[in-house]
Amino acid sequence: MNDRLDTLFVTLAAIPGLTVLRDEPLAPRTTWKIGGPAALLVEVASSDALVALVAALAAPAPVRWAVLGNGSNVLVSDRGFDGVVLVLTGALAEVSVQRDAFGPGRHAVQAGAGTSITRLLRTAKDQSLGGLWVLGGVPGTVGGAVKMNAGTRWGEAKDVLHAVQLATAHGLETVPVDALGLAYRHSDIARDAVIASATFAVGDADPDTRDELDRVLAHRKATQPLQLPSCGSVFANPPGDSAGRLIEAVGLKGHRQGDLEVSPMHANWIVNHGQGTAADALALIDLIRERVRAAFGVELRPEVQRFGDFGTLTREGTP
Ligand SMILES: Cc1cc2nc3c(=O)[nH]c(=O)nc-3n(C[C@H](O)[C@H](O)[C@H](O)COP(=O)(O)OP(=O)(O)OC[C@H]3O[C@@H](n4cnc5c(N)ncnc54)[C@H](O)[C@@H]3O)c2cc1C
Secondary structure, eight states: OOOHHHHHHHHHTTTTTEEEEEEEOGGGSSOOOOOOOEEEEEEEEEEHHHHHHHHHHHSSSSSOOEEOOOSSEEETTTOEEEEEEEEOOOGGOOOEEEETSTTTTTTTEEEESSSSSHHHHHHHHHHTSSSGGGGTOOSSSSHHHHHTTTTTEEEHHOOOEEEEEEEETTEEEEEEGGGGGOTTTTOOOOOOOOEEEEEEEEEEEOOGGTTTTHHHHHHHHHHHTSSOOOSSBBBOTTSSSSSHHHHHTOOTEEEEEEEOOOOOOOTBEEEEEESSSSSHHHHHHHHHHHHHHHHOOOOOOSSSEEEOOOOOOOOOOOO
């Protein structure tokens, strides 16, 4: 750990609402179960603590940092993350409902960015709220779902989002959904902004679609390899096509690199049989992109976000 991180450890440990951990393994905090440790990992339990933290990361000298949600769309380097990883907990993982906040029958669901999508959906179901079921089965947090504009074949985060609160070195700011540049698995939210909370605008659950969530979850169980660690879809679908179809067409379904395998059930998923590494994952990603480019002239865009230093890794994964 460098001197700046050593000093930062002491500064951050003195801020109420922050829990600071050194050399914290990241693999168990991701759904792919891959990668090395974070030099510092800070659990943040309130918006005040978050604002103080972001300010401390920016001055006197900026330090490398990133937010980790549920780790369901990240590939952590085998060397880990030589900086500060932020995890939102406590009051930043709470959810509340204000009925009729946007007029009769239009309700506000306010959720800290650390809230799991499962908890958000349970609240919606318990309170007979509609709309949010389009995120059914996405194993992330509210922050990760907004940042990635997560979605399913039934809709995406931006369809139900009203606004977010962003924390930057300048404090907290409320930003309406239209200013976030949300598009298919993409947002324009700046790298140095933390989504602190999100407000969703939803109606009452439609009695005709009340069972939709159960149907969505059953469909996923039947079509996705949920029993092995993965990051879900590795690539975004190219316009008008499906990444899984293209990968299957170039014969890579079931292809293995070390302990990682292009899932025989769903070719856009790479599953980890136990000891998979980030180097193996990158090698498979490169191979898939090359083969699909050569066969179809299509450039697949990885959806998964890289965490840490991948610097000089070659195709074979040798540093
Ligand atoms: C089994 C499985 C199924 C999946 N199915 C789907 C699906 O149907 N649809 C879909 O869209 N995705 C799916 N995914 C991918 C993933 O669940 C989504 O992208 C999810 O939104 C990521 O949320 P997360 O909290 O895990 O974010 P992470 O993976 O932890 O982070 C993803 C990105 O968001 C950033 N981020 C996270 N929180 C914040 C915050 N508070 N402020 C700023 N930036 C933040 C991170 O820095 C990173 O860049 C699936 C993944 C798995 C493992």
